[in-house]
Amino acid sequence: MVQWKKNLMVLWFGQFLVMAGMTMIIPFLSLYLQSELGLTDPHEIATWAGFIFAGNFITAFVFQPLWGKLSDRYGRKMMLLRSGFGMAIVMVLMGFATSPWHLLLLRMVNGTISGFNPASVSLISATTPKNRMGFAMGTLQSGGIAGTILGPFMGGLLADQVGYRPIFYITGTLLFLASLLALFVVKESFDRTQAAQKPNVSxxxxxxxxxxxxxxxxxxxxxxxxxxxxxxxxxxxxxxxxxxxxxxxxxxxxxxxxxxxxxxxxxxxxxxxxxxxxxxxxxxxxxxxxxxxxxxxxxxxxxxxxxxxxxxxxxxxxxxxxxxxxxxxxxxxxxxxxxxxxxxxxxxxxxxxxxxxxxxxxxxxxxxxxxxxxxxxxxxxxxxxxxxxxxxxxxxxxxxxxx
Missing domain, CATH: 1.20.1250.20 (MFS general substrate transporter like domains)
Structure with a gap:
């Protein structure tokens, strides 16, 4: 199999797991706050759930451009692995949260270090033949969509079978394995020396x-x-x-x-x-x-x-x-x-x-x-x-x- 197709297969799997991990908590977040983190007031639970879910997107909005700048300087694969392994660790830590503040801060950290998706898109765009670009982008997108659709379903199913905290451990482990697969299989042609010679633009x-x-x-x-x-x-x-x-x-x-x-x-x-x-x-x-x-x-x-x-x-x-x-x-x-x-x-x-x-x-x-x-x-x-x-x-x- 040619390398760009290998990259596409691995990053499709990674996109699926990242988006599934981000949406898996939707069905049980309120229940997790109630049964595991000690909240009882319905209004308080709803408020915390809203802040915790949004926290990831707020920090992602702020920090994504920084990671984009670094990917142009040090390579897309490095940013891919940084995000993948980082999110795997943070996801596991969410399972050890003992208060809503812990969960909110970890979701914000997760958004801060996120960047797997744009790094994947950038890497695919750089390694795919131009006449196959549309197919590659469509296929890559389908991985994220599949994760978004199936994430809440899997989260609800696992919550009934294994409880709330183990879901974070399982998701973190899968993200780690996907990142490990990317480490050994995904390849890009990136000249760091040439990139370092370009002006360091803010x-x-x-x-x-x-x-x-x-x-x-x-x-x-x-x-x-x-x-x-x-x-x-x-x-x-x-x-x-x-x-x-x-x-x-x-x-x-x-x-x-x-x-x-x-x-x-x-x-x-x-x-x-x-x-x-x-x-x-x-x-x-x-x-x-x-x-x-x-x-x-x-x-x-x-x-x-x-x-x-x-x-x-x-x-x-x-x-x-x-x-x-x-x-x-x-x-x-x-x-x-x-x-x-x-x-x-x-x-x-x-x-x-x-x-x-x-x-x-x-x-x-x-x-x-x-x-x-x-x-x-x-x-x-x-x-x-x-x-x-x-x-x-x-x-x-x-x-x-x-x-």
Missing amino acids: VIEGFRRLGRIPQLMSLFAVSFMIQFAMIGPMPLMPLYVQELLGTTVDLAFWAGFVGSAAGLSNLVAAPLLGRLSDRVGQERILGISLVGAAVMFIPQAMADSVWQLLVYRFIQGMFLGGLIPSVNSLIRKHTPDGMEGRAYSFNSSTLSLGNMIGPVVGGFISGWIGIEGVFLVSSGLFILNAIWVWQTLAKRNNRVSRS
Whole structure:
């Protein structure tokens, strides 16, 4: 097997474990705070659960650009291993937490040292042939999506079988093994001597340089919008499902099913659309996917039954499958050589920002114009983003080709 395919297989597995580990605590976090860490007041439990879950994204948003800078200087594989082994240790330590403060601080440390995903994307972009880039990015994304979908399911299942604390030990061990596999199997061609000869640009100056490239700014906006628009309605989904069902019977099941529908179709569509983008162009797939995802928000706001909502979200997930692989491929295309790590880390920061802001703004919009309004606002934002992408990517490419 050629080396880039070996890299892709190992990093797919790593992406799966990282995202599964990040989401595995969702089903039992409140119960863990109650039964293991001594909290009793429901309001206090809910408040701590919110802070603990968000803590990871806050520090990840701040520190991702720093790790991106170091990856451009010392290599993507080094950042990959730093993040993988570091998160494995922190995950195990979470199982020894004795107070909510311990868990919050460890989640924040985890976000601080995270960077496995952008390092994986950067390494794949540097080692994959250009004519297979879309396929590789789509396949890599499917690993993260699979982890995000199956993580909560595995967490709930393991909590019933082995208890809460052992889940952290198991996840940490799996992350350690995935990092060990990457250490021996993954290879990259990186010249540290040549990288050290380049000017040591600060994180802020690096962002300024990348900010002068309009294509990158529109691509970063796509990444933010994906998380903002998809995560925003998620806390409200059980209420919307309850409204459509007219009963609380099996509410948790249907809310979870609806919440994962887009992820399931995304998982299947991402590699297929990535392969298609290698033939017809990433810009075209990105534009079609943005418009398609925007349109599919509208019937979700008008759904009359849970089954309709389920079908609309499943179809939307297919369009979403064309977004991240296209964005990652195009980031590599428009990023100056030697700044790939920074570009992917800034992109990862925008994803974390969307994760933080989406639920807050979604809740505000819902209180103002209802849950249905959240879908309509998301649709409008996707359309605006599609216009921006057309102006900075498609329209500019047409000018270049004519000249």
